[in-house]
Amino acid sequence: MSLPENLRNRLCDLLGDRLSEGAADRDHHAQSESFHRAPPPDAVAWPETTQEVSAILAACDEVGVPVIAWGAGTSLEGHALAVRGGLTLDFGRMDRVLEVRPEDMTVSIQPGVTREALNQELRATGLFFSVDPGANASLGGMAATRASGTTAVRYGTMRDNVLALEVVLADGRIIRTGTRAAKSSAGYDLTALFVGSEGTLGIITELTLRLHGQPEQVAAAVCAFDDLDRAVECVSTTIQSGIPMARIEFVDAATARAFNGYAGASLPELPHLMVEFHGSPGAVREDAERFGEIAADYGAKGFDWATTPEDRARLWRMRHGAYHACLSLRPGASGVLTDICVPMSELPAAVHAAAEDIAANGFIGPIVGHVGDGNFHSILLVDPGDEAEVARAKEVAFRMAERALAVGGTITGEHGVGLGKRALMPAQHGEAWQVMGAIKAALDPRDTLNPGKLVPDRN
Template identity: 55%
Template sequence: MPELATASDGAQVLEKNGAIGAAIEKLTGLFKDRCSTSMALREQHGHTTTWLKNQPPDAVVFAETTEEVAEAVKICAAHKVPVIAFGTGSSLEGHVNAPFGGVSIDLSRMNNILEVNAQDLDCRVEAGVTRKQLNSFIRDTGLFFPIDPGADASIGGMAATRASGTNAVRYGTMKDAVLGLTVVTADGRIIKTGGRAKKSSAGYDLTRLFVGSEGTLGIITELTLRLNGQPEAISGGVCPFPDVASACNAVITTIQMGLPVARIELLDEVQVRGCNIYSKLDLPETPTLFLEFHGSEAGVQEQSETFSAIAEEFGGGPFKWATAAEDRTKLWAARHDAYWAGKSLKPEASIMVTDVCVPISRLADCVAATAEDIRNEGFLAPIVGHVGDGNFHVQILVNLDDPEEKQRTEDFVGRLALRAIAMGGTCTGEHGVGQGKQKYMAKEHGEALDVMRAVKQVLDPHNLMNPGKILPQS
C-alpha cells in the first residue's frame, strides 16, 4: 500500500499529508452528524471481542442506504483512504480494527427486511439486520433462518466472515444460505451477484467470492437468503461422557451413520462448570454433548433413541431429553453464552479465543491432543464446539499483562492451528482470518495464496478495503 508508512511507535499513518483530513471534511459535508471523529466512538469501532490491540479508525460514518455506502467509498477512494465495514463488532480475530487508520462505515442503521417470499423460501435483507431480528420477523410465516453464531451478529457481517453456528451440521453455513448479494466495490460501484434462483450456471460465482472475504474485496450492503421451514417436532437434550475422546467418537459414529442430527455440540468439563455458574445449570461436570433433532414426531423420537444407543456404546449417558420448549431454550441460551460462561471462571482474566476445524474422522484425535496440550501448559481453557462438522473452539483465560503467559498462549494457539492443518483441516472453521490467523495462511493454502492476492489486486488495486486482513504481507 504505497500511501502508507510505518510510524516510529509502530502505528500506521497516512504518508500523504492531509488525505484523511480532506476525506473526513467531504464525508462530514455529506453525512453531517452521521460522520464522527469522537475518540470514544472510534475506539468502539476498533474494538473486537479479542485479545488483539484496539486500532481505531480516524472517523466513523453511519450509512443508511447502499447509495450512501457507495458515495462514502468513492470519497475514500479518491483520497486513498482505507475503508473498514462495521456490523455489530462481534468478530474475534480483529476484523474491524483499522491498522492503517481510515474510515469505518457502520451499517447497523441499514436494518430493513426488504422482502420475504415465503412460497420460495427466501428473503432479501439489508446488511445491518441481525439474525434474531430476522427470525422474529419471519416467525409467523412458518420459516426460520438457521445460521446462528453465538452473538446476535449482523447478517452482513455473518456473510463477510462466512459464519457458521450450532445448526451447521444439518443446515450448512453462510456460504450455503446466501443466494445473492449487493456489494459496493473498492471504486464505489454497486454490483449485484447471484439472485433468487436456487441454482445458476451463468458465469463466475461472485457471490461465494465475496462471502468470506471479510470486507477486503467490497462492502456487502444487501443479501438474498435461503430460508428453511420450521420443523414439525423438535427434541433434544444432554448426554454426559467419561472423557472428550469418548464424546467425539460418539459424534463421529452419529455422523457416519447418517443420523440427521440438527445440532450436536461438545462442552468439556471446564466449559460445563462455567455454564453451571453463569447460566444456572446443574449438569454433571464432565464432557457433555448438547443435541437437537428436527423432523416429525416419530422421526425425532427414533433419532433420539438411536443416538442413545450410540452414546451407550462409548460409555456415555444417560441421554436426558428436553422436550419442553423452555427447557431447550435454556440449554441453547447457555451454549450461546459459552464465552461469558468461560470468563466467569476467572473474571479478572482476558480471553484468547481460537477455533479450528478438521475432517470428522480426525475430530477425536485433534480434541484429545488439544486437551492434553492444555493440561501440559496448566491453562484454564474451556473447549466447546460445533463438533458435528468437526469445528471446535478453545477459550484460554490469560493474563495479557504477563508477557511470558501471553507468549505461551500464542504458542499454544499456533500449535493448535498447525495440528488442524496437518490433519487435513483448517486454522479457522468459522471465526475467520482477520489479523489473528494470517500467519497460518501460507501453510494452509500454499500457492493458492498468490491467487488470492491476485484477486485482491484486481478488485482493490490500492488496497483500501479493510487492509491488513486475511492476506499476510508477502
C-alpha cells in the same frame, strides 16, 4: 491520524451528523470481543443507503483512506479493527428486512439486520434463518466472515445460505452477484467469493438469504460421558451413521463447571454432548432413538431432555454463552481462541491432542465445539497484561492449527481470519495465498478495503 480535510468536507456534505470524529464513537469501534487491540479509526460513518456507501467508497478510494465495515462488533478475530486507520462504516442504520418471499423461502435484507431480529421478523411465516453463531451478529458480518455455528451440521454455513449479494466495490461501483434461483452456472461464483472475504474485496449492502421451514417437531437433550474421548468418538460414530442431527455440540468438563458457576446450571463436571433433532414426529423419534443407542454404547448417562420450547431456549442460551461463561473461570482473563476444523475421522485424535497440550502447558482452556462438522474451539484463558503468557497460549494455539493442517483440516472453521489467524494463512494455503492477493489487487487496486487483513501485504 485524522481524515484529510477534503475528504472530511465531502463526507460531511453527504452524511451530516452521521459522520463522527468524536473520541467516544471512535473508541467504541476499536472494541473487540477478544484480546485483539488496535487504535481507533479516524472517523465513523453511519450510511443509510447503498448510494451513500458507493459515494463514501469512491471518495475514500480517491485519496487512499481505508474503509472498514462494522456490523454488530461481535467478531472474535478483530476483523473490523482499523489497523491502518481510516473510516469505519457502521451498518447499524442499514438494518431493514427488505422483502420476505415465503413461497421461494428467501428473504432480502440490509447488512445491519441481526440474526435475532431477522428470526423475530420471520416468526409468523413458518420459516427461519438457520445460521446461528451464538452471538447476535449482523447478517452482513456473518456473510463477510463465512460464519456458521450450532446448526451448520444440518443446514449449512453462510456459504450455503447466501443466495445473492449487492456489493459496493472499492471504487464505488455497485454490483449484484448471484440470483434468487436455487442454483446457477452463469460464470464465476462471485457470491461465494465475497462470502468470507472479510470486507477486503467489497462492502456488502444487501443480502438474499435462503430460509428453512420451521421443523414440525423439535427435541433436544444433554447427556454426560465419563471422558472426553468417549464423548467425541460418539460424535464421529453418530455422524458416520447418517443420523441427520440438527445440532450436536460438545462441551468439556471445564465448560460444564463454567456453566454451573456462571449460568446456574447443575451439570456433573464431565464432558457433555448437547443435541437437537428436527423433523416430523416420527422422524424425530426414530433419530433420537438411534442416537440414544449409539450414545449408550459410549457410556452416555444422565440424559436430560428439554421438552418445552423454554427448556430448549435455556439449553442453547447456555451453550451460546459458553465463551463468556468460560472467561469467568479466571476473573480478568481474556481468551486466546482456537477454531480448528478437521475431517470427521480425525476429530477424536484432534480433541485429545488439544486437551493434552493445554494441560501440559498449565492453561485453563475449556474446549467446546460444533463437533458434527469436526469444528471445535479451545478458549485459552490468559492475563492480557502478561505478554509471556499470551505468547505461550498462542504457541499452543499454533500447534493446534498445525495439527489440523497435518490431517487435512483448516485453521479456522468459522471465526474467519481477521488478525488472529493471518499468520497461519501461508501454512494453510501456500501459493494459493498469493492467488488471493492477486484477486484482492485486481478488485481493490489501492488497498482501500480493510487493508492489513486476510491477504499478503503488498510489496
